[in-house]
Amino acid sequence: MSTWPIHPLRGGVHPPQCKTLSNQSPIHSVPLPKQLIVPLLQHLGRSTEALVNVGDYVLKGQLIADSSSPISAAVHAPSSGTVSCIGPQPYPHVSGQLLEAIVIDTDGLETWCPLEPVPDFYAASATKLLDKVRQAGISGLGGAGFPTVIKLTPKAHQPIKTLIINGTECEPYITADDLLMREKTAQLMLGIDILVHILQPEHVLIAIEDNKPEAIAAVRHALDSRRYHVVALPTIYPSGGERQLIQILTGQEVPSAKLPAELGILCQNVGTVVAVHDAIIEGKPLISRITTLTGQALQRPMNVECLIGTPVAHLLELAGIQQAKRGRLIAGGPMMGFTLPSAAAPIIKTSNCILAATDAELPPPPPALPCIRCGDCAEVCPANLLPQQLHFYALGDDHPQLQAHNLFDCIECGACAYVCPSSIPLVQYYRAAKADIREQEQKQIKAEHAKERFEFRQERLRLEDERKEAERAARAERLAKTKAEQAKKATQADAASHKADAADDELKRLKIAASMAQVALRKAQKQLEAHDTEALKVQVEQLRVAADYAKQALELASAAMPAPAPAPSQPAEDELKRVKIAASMAQVALRKAQKQLEAHGTDELKVQVEQLRISAEQAKQALTAATATATTPTVADKPVKTELSAAEQALKKAKIDVAMKRAALRKAERNAADPEALAALQAELTHAEQSLAELN
């Protein structure tokens, strides 16, 4: 086993380690808390969605939340129990904001769901193993919490040559990985074997800082015949950063805005590797992790293996928190961690340390003084940035310059702020500036999106208008066409009627001519009779010829004219009308005579009236007869109808009668009329009701 060459880290600081506080005792187990708060988002990426409902009983290890997004990690029930709430719950975040979480009331039975381990992982395909890792909901346990399966999925054009197992744990106070390497060495080794089986790298490097001799010894001892390199690194902060570790181990710098995978390098935290082992060999999803409980406010600082969702307060009690001494409560280490606003927040997959420090241990930062441009920050920056330049640009909100000075390569390790003699909270400036720039970018993206939608809408409205305009034009054209056609037809009809008129006129003219010829003939005949001269005779003869000629022409013309449509007069109807008129005239005459009779009262008139009456009656009879013959069918069903309607009317009348009687009775009752009247009304009503019933 040759020693692996090391490229010392440029920059870095040596803060007090304070690791002996918590690494003196083995990993403790935690009594099961009454409630587990399992947030739906415990990783870097998309939030998951709850798959269970309030009131459901869940088994330990059961899938309770998942997401369709690939950049996400499934969430499992850390213990068996009943889901008591799904909603906003405390979350370990510096803002103290709540986040959707599933709360499980534990039943203390710890009943596992059925597990599907793959003990012989060498026989399994990489795809199957990756699927198991995905189902186990493993995200990086080192701190960032990126879903592990995405990192492990090999890309065809980027084969992984170097696999780095990160056990450096460079941040002060934290000893979770140290204890894990000491106590779970066998699982770690098997976990590395699984990753090697999936990725087939050329080299495997296990990087451990030299302040953890026990861990190094344990790992070296567990290696057996494996050809992995255990590299003991000189202790310096922040050698455990992914990019820094790669630089130390390979001498290669990961380019800005690129991933280590593009250099063929993959880094995995030791905790993540053990989680992969548990998922494959034991089939267990990620439901617990090792967390360091440390700080001088604790009586018993220690490492615990606790379930995800365990409230921080529960753990602090276990470690003997002295509330009076407690200063700030920090999630993570003193360099990169953040202040926890509340101890009610749960442990999540990325919680590697809870630091309950006294005020003497971590004093509140002294007030910041102006930068004196000493340049210490630039010397310690492990990312080769210019912290003081970035500070000035951040003060001036100069986003383009910040980006030009590679603000986004800052890993927020805090080394610059640690060495700053003016106590400037540099990292806070960078975080705020990064957030501002990200927000601006988001706004820009949103604006672009809104613009696209707006323009699309404008285009749609324009097309719609155009379509409507076209339709309107088409309609107008159609209308004009129909009008033109109608006009054409009208002119044709006019012409036709003109023709008919002409024919009519001709006929009339001929008629007149014929009749005039006749008249002339008759006159001449009369004259002939009176005088009888030769000349007159000749004239009469001529006139007769002319009249005959006119008659013939008239007859010809009449024949040529279309026969007039036969009149729709039906003799029966005509007859009926005639009779009707006669009848009404007779009636009128009768009435007149009657009036006269009343006025004068002579016998003559009486006789006349009598006669008229008879004739009127006759006319009436004739009319009835005529009506009967003319409209037999109507007459046939009319009586039935009248009969029916008579019955109906009777019924209606009876009904109305009943209703009225009833109303009268009620009115009387209301007005408290005397009992006799009431009884009478009652009798009447009964009678009416009876008659109605009969009719019905």
Next chain:
Amino acid sequence: MSIVFIAVTALVALSLIFGAILGFAAVRFRVEGNPIAEQINAILPQTQCGQCGYPGCKPYAEAIAAGDKINKCPPGGEATIQALAELLDVEPEPLDAVEGEKPQMVAFIREAECIGCTKCIQACPVDAILGAAKQMHSVIASECTGCDLCVEPCPVDCIDMIPVASTLQTWKWEHPLPPGTVIATDRESAL
């Protein structure tokens, strides 16, 4: 004399040649639209709210390119004015809005009160409201630009403009107090 003639002839010939090249380039490489208006439009927030007095961001961008003031965009706020001032190399002016800068808003329809008149749908410049005649309408919050234009046409006043709530995803670190602005005791009380 001939030297002068040659020089003049050469210059005339050169000017003709370059003139022809320039004339050709002016036709061949003609830029469609107004590039400055496009750049201004890219800075504007695209809420299409019309608070500047123009029917949308693009018309306002064109108006700025034609010489209008740069401080008429309340949704963009000071940041947009700064960016415009830098782009156009003019002095930034204070925002010309009655209520000043407002936080990012999103429209919210009280759905129980909506009568389904579709008036807000027609008013929305980015098609962020879903619904049909006599059906309840709803705002797609992620598409809403918070432009206010749907509030006024609503006959039953069931649309509210509510500030966008801060979530863990949108939460950002605060800027620390600049050095030298506080004394130690102030600082401690501020923490």
